[in-house]
Amino acid sequence: MCSGRVDLEFVLRAFSNGMDGVIIGGCRLNECNYITHGNYHALTMVLLCKKIMEHIGLNPERLRIEFMSSAEGNRFAEVMSDFGDKVNQMGPLGKAEGIDQNEIKSKLAEITKLVPYIKVAKNEKLASHLENPEEYDKFFTKDEIDRLFSEVLSYYIDPKKCQACTTCAKRCPVEAIAGGKNLIHVIDQAKCIKCGACLEACPTKFSAVTKISGAPVPPPLPEEKRTIVRKKKE
Numbered sequence: 748m749c750s751g752r753v754d755l756e757f758v759l760r761a762f763s764n765g766m767d768g769v770i771i772g773g774c775r776l777n778e779c780n781y782i783t784h785g786n787y788h789a790l791t792m793v794l795l796c797k798k799i800m801e802h803i804g805l806n807p808e809r810l811r812i813e814f815m816s817s818a819e820g821n822r823f824a825e826v827m828s829d830f831g832d833k834v835n836q837m838g839p840l841g842k843a844e845g846i847d848q849n850e851i852k853s854k855l856a857e858i859t860k861l862v863p864y865i866k867v868a869k870n871e872k873l874a875s876h877l878e879n880p881e882e883y884d885k886f887f888t889k890d891e892i893d894r895l896f897s898e899v900l901s902y903y904i905d906p907k908k909c910q911a912c913t914t915c916a917k918r919c920p921v922e923a924i925a926g927g928k929n930l931i932h933v934i935d936q937a938k939c940i941k942c943g944a945c946l947e948a949c950p951t952k953f954s955a956v957t958k959i960s961g962a963p964v965p966p967p968l969p970e971e972k973r974t975i976v977r978k979k980k981e
């Protein structure tokens with residue numbers, strides 16, 4: 748219905764499923780019928796995705812966004828024909844770039860896992876309305892994207908502070924937190940999508956969840972040491 752609904756994850760999934768090119772068609776900028784102006788969101792998402800593609804070695808020209816009205820049949824045909832030609836010239840995804848298919852899949856899978864983190868980290872820029880096409884290319888920079896991935900955050904529950912209130916586990920969208928009544932909670936780093944919901948959810952009086960950047964996450968507490976023995980009330 749709206750180009751603003753095209754999530755970064757959809758584009759990565761299309762490439763992961765073997766598409767050689769992805770084109771997103773949106774309504775003309777500033778002609779949206781709604782105050783949301785979703786086409787501007789689609790634009791910033793595409794600009795970000797192009798830089799991510801560069802970061803993992805894919806040609807960013809494989810992704811394009813075009814704005815046109817439903818009355819512009821000729822323009823639509825021209826754009827699609829041009830894009831189809833360009834994608835054909837580029838050849839199969841990864842081949843021209845010299846990247847092995849398995850490597851592309853694994854890089855795309857890694858990035859897809861980080862989509863919630865990327866969206867939170869770039870939240871403000873993704874909500875921008877870029878009026879001037881000259882801003883497009885420099886809006887996200889290579890250094891910025893390299894830094895985004897080198898400083899990927901991890902979330903960790905301090906076993907000395909966790910009071911097993913279970914709030915974080917209930918809020919985690921991917922069931923990455925193991926715990927239960929009277930059990931110190933532990934984050935499964937392989938499942939965690941780095942959304943930060945547990946950090947927000949942990950009550951301030953416990954403040955057991957911490958963010959770790961650029962350093963290894965301490966190993967999880969062994970299962971046999973997770974039980975909290977509470978003092979009985981007199």
Ligand code: SF4
Nearest residue numbers: 919939940942943945
């Ligand atoms: S950051 Fe916390 S809430 Fe988000 S996925 Fe990871 S463990 Fe779950």
Ligand code: SF4
Nearest residue numbers: 909910912913915949
């Ligand atoms: S919300 Fe905080 S105190 Fe409660 S279980 Fe999670 S980490 Fe522990």
